[in-house]
Amino acid sequence: MKNAMTESSAAEFLQRYDAAHYEKPSFTVDLVIFTVRNEQLHVLLVKRAEHPFKGGWALPGGFLDPRRDDSVDACAVRKLVEETGVSAPYLEQLKTYGSRDRDPRGWIATTVYFALMVSDAVRLGGNQAAACWAPVRGDGVAFSLAFDHTPILADAVERLRSKLEYTHIAVHLLPEEFTLPELQRTYEIILQQPLDKSSFRRRVMQADMLEELTGRQRDGSGRPAQLYRFREYDRLTFFPRSISRHAR
Amino acid sequence: MKNAMTESSAAEFLQRYDAAHYEKPSFTVDLVIFTVRNEQLHVLLVKRAEHPFKGGWALPGGFLDPRRDDSVDACAVRKLVEETGVSAPYLEQLKTYGSRDRDPRGWIATTVYFALMVSDAVRLGGNQAAACWAPVRGDGVAFSLAFDHTPILADAVERLRSKLEYTHIAVHLLPEEFTLPELQRTYEIILQQPLDKSSFRRRVMQADMLEELTGRQRDGSGRPAQLYRFREYDRLTFFPRSISRHAR
DNA sequence: CCTTTTAGTTGCTTTTTGCAACTAAAAGGC
DNA sequence: GCCTTTTAGTTGCAAAAAGCAACTAAAAGG
Known part of the structure; x- marks a missing residue:
């Protein structure tokens, strides 16, 4: 890109570089x-x-x-x-x-x-x-x-x-298919505080990051829970507000 | 802490370490x-x-x-x-x-x-x-x-x-004493969007991070503005909610 | 079919925010 | 002096969001 002299001096510099290198950690x-x-x-x-x-x-x-x-x-x-x-x-x-x-x-x-x-x-x-x-x-x-x-x-x-508090990363701690109660439980375990069910669901659904696996459910000891999949595994999305602060 | 043999083998290991070191970046x-x-x-x-x-x-x-x-x-x-x-x-x-x-x-x-x-x-x-x-x-x-x-x-x-969006770091871009309009302007310049005056002030005051310099004001072309100082220069404090999202 | 258990929804209260109109305090022109 | 302009700061209300609790839903087991 520059003139020939600059090019050659750059080449020389690189050749001499090994000898002059700093002590390395x-x-x-x-x-x-x-x-x-x-x-x-x-x-x-x-x-x-x-x-x-x-x-x-x-x-x-x-x-x-x-x-x-x-x-x-x-x-x-x-x-x-x-x-x-x-x-x-x-x-x-x-x-x-x-x-x-x-x-x-x-x-x-x-x-x-x-x-x-x-x-x-x-x-x-x-x-x-x-x-x-x-x-x-x-x-x-x-x-x-x-x-x-x-x-x-x-x-x-x-x-x-x-x-x-303000992202969706917890989904990476769960298998590809999971239920909302499982996701909430994951948050509660890590944040070490109970969260309100209805607020949590509202928050997650409004973020629009989950895809409902229609007809697929997970059985347990009570009513079966709807299975979901995280939509964009690569992109990290943010909640506009932190999740705890006012826990229940 | 361990027995003598462990201690001596550790010493030997450290002595030999230089010879066996990895190539370093x-x-x-x-x-x-x-x-x-x-x-x-x-x-x-x-x-x-x-x-x-x-x-x-x-x-x-x-x-x-x-x-x-x-x-x-x-x-x-x-x-x-x-x-x-x-x-x-x-x-x-x-x-x-x-x-x-x-x-x-x-x-x-x-x-x-x-x-x-x-x-x-x-x-x-x-x-x-x-x-x-x-x-x-x-x-x-x-x-x-x-x-x-x-x-x-x-x-x-x-x-x-x-x-x-969710911390106070902008105060470090201002001199030790500054006014609220100056702080708001700093946020607006960096976030590239206008913010509502009353919401901004509420947010900052509720975070309780500023100390009013009583009687000290900065003159300008209009009403003089109250001077403040950031209270805890070392601690980083968080807003419970991101600052933009809904700009004016 | 009644109880228990967990999932999921709804409706209301409280809190927080957005918005706009208002007052306050200075400067400058006339 | 007073009126206009300019910027600071407050207030009040509507709208949005979150907290809370009671409700319905769908399964299992006795």
């Missing part, structure tokens, strides 16, 4: 994978097979490999598949944490993603490591985690609750 | 610095002094230096001061972008922060490089930017608008 990607089972929010943890924190529980993740991973997002997807066998749930970048002290191996930055999935869909331990679903109480799990994973998990839980 | 921190001046949202851009994209406009930023920077956040603060001379405005992490292609020098990840500041407070060009405030129209600036900075800027603008 290490770079990892970690995952906070949420699911709801047994009426409780759970997070996926793995037992560390190596030092540091060998034998301790941690968020799944690991080093980004510039040869295999085309991008940070691709690395997150790769680790998600390795860990759960699931390829396309809801996956969103949370935040990047990096400092000199957070890992005894040195200056390491980690980009953390959070994922939502249906617990049945997951096949644990594909990565050879011991893994478990740990119930989330308050803003974390009952036991301590490796590295700075406890505050990271707390951030993820806060983000999840906050996004639940 | 390079790591930079970039800034999207917003201000409002002349009734328009502006973003700070710098002219690149070196290849690649030498002479082109880009978001300010650069390589993280593990020897100087204790953390990614600290690196962002350092670059903010280098670029603007301002140390403590509103600074929030936006997102991390990283891939093989986004920079001709190779696999580089960048963590992008976005900052809000009062335009008068800024002293440009402390970093020797040419810098300018570029007006934001729609979701970006009128000319093309280096690297993938155009979509990054679009993400930042979207995040700014979205946060304005």
Whole structure:
């Protein structure tokens, strides 16, 4: 685009670049994978097979490999598949944490993603490591985690609750077909407060995001519930107003 | 904490770690610095002094230096001061972008922060490089930017608008003392739509975040306006409902 | 066929918002 | 001085939205 001289000096610069490169921090990607089972929010943890924190529980993740991973997002997807066998749930970048002290191996930055999935869909331990679903109480799990994973998990839980207030993401915690009472229960479990049935239904129906599966119902111990499917799995839609504030 | 054998094997592991380390991507921190001046949202851009994209406009930023920077956040603060001379405005992490292609020098990840500041407070060009405030129209600036900075800027603008909908962050674009019409104007400029005066004031006053500076007023061409100060500069508070949706 | 259980609706009250008209306090022209 | 213009700030009411509770609906089980 520019003249020949600029082009050649750019080429020279790039050639010399390797020699002059900055000292680099290490770079990892970690995952906070949420699911709801047994009426409780759970997070996926793995037992560390190596030092540091060998034998301790941690968020799944690991080093980004510039040869295999085309991008940070691709690395997150790769680790998600390795860990759960699931390829396309809801996956969103949370935040990047990096400092000199957070890992005894040195200056390491980690980009953390959070994922939502249906617990049945997951096949644990594909990565050879011991893994478990740990119930989330308050803003974390009952036991301590490796590295700075406890505050990271707390951030993820806060983000999840906050996004639940004004978006539809909870549908990603349910199978493709679900009922309105199931969806409401999911919100209640994560927000930790009961919601009014009629207000909840009004809100969801007005958002016009659900498609009624005509004639399909789910049986239970009472009247069968109508099944629905989420209309646009990719687009994230917003409620004009937060969902709790005035719970019942 | 564990037994001696575990301790010694951990020490050994850490000693051997350097040899076995992964190939690392390079790591930079970039800034999207917003201000409002002349009734328009502006973003700070710098002219690149070196290849690649030498002479082109880009978001300010650069390589993280593990020897100087204790953390990614600290690196962002350092670059903010280098670029603007301002140390403590509103600074929030936006997102991390990283891939093989986004920079001709190779696999580089960048963590992008976005900052809000009062335009008068800024002293440009402390970093020797040419810098300018570029007006934001729609979701970006009128000319093309280096690297993938155009979509990054679009993400930042979207995040700014979205946060304005349900938080108080606009106060950080104004000097410490400001009037309600000034605050409303700031919202209108960024959201690109007129807001109803009475609804706006009700909303802000109910949030109870402003402190009236009794007896202090700002003169203009009409009735003088009451001056206020934001009460809690650190805490971010939420409106229970988004601000636009039904504009006037 | 009566009770229990859960789903789903309806109607009314309360709260919140949108809107427009109103008052208030200054400046400037005449 | 007073009238017009300009911008700040308030008030009152209609419309919309949400909370709440009582209602109907559809199944299962004894």
